[in-house]
Amino acid sequence: MKTPSVAANPGSSVLVVDDETALRFPISELLRDAGVIVVEAGNADEALAYLWADRTIGVVFSDVRMPGSMDGxxxxxxxxxxxxxxxxxxxxxxxxxxxxxxxxxxxxxxDLDEVLAQILDTLGLRTSFEHRPSAI
Structure with a gap:
């Protein structure tokens, strides 16, 4: 069962920040499958631009090591x-x-499912969305 889309609610979107698309894509897709609105950024500068423009972002999931003016x-x-x-x-x-x-x-x-659960908990959402275990 999927979580209902939360597109219009302030604090309901997730910003996933990682310079490696192969790492950013799986968690972004899993969140979308769970009904969460996801924005993606390749570095901290892009992430800040999104944050200033979009007040619906409630959680930022970011890699620590990234190129650009600052790290995670x-x-x-x-x-x-x-x-x-x-x-x-x-x-x-x-x-x-x-x-x-x-x-x-x-x-x-x-584990993608554990990250999904932690992000959904941080957003204050509960889900019974199931996905087979996998790791990134």
Whole structure:
């Protein structure tokens, strides 16, 4: 069973940020299949442009290491300062030791279903959407 689309609600969309399309695409598609509106960005600069333009974004799921003017940690800090109602979930294959222990981070490789559940929980949505287990 799919979650109903939440397109018009403030804080209901997810922004997936990763410079590698092969990593960004599967979680974006899984979220869309669950009825969530998804915006994708290849770096922090694109992500911030979307955030300033689209006030429906409630969760940013971002890789830590990305090219551009800032990494995922810098992006999270800007979001926390300027978009206090937006929650950030970071992901990394190599979790930096200097990361804030209170920051939400998922280590790669991750199980797509677990990431989906965590994002939906952060959005305040419940789902019985099922997908066969897989990892990225």
């Amino acid at each position: 940690i810098g992006l999270a800090e800007v979001i926390e300062t300027n978009f206090t109602d937006v929650r950030v979930i970071l992901t990394s294959g190599n979790v930096p030791s200097q990361i804030d222990p209170f920051r939400q981070i998922i280590a790669k490789p991750y």
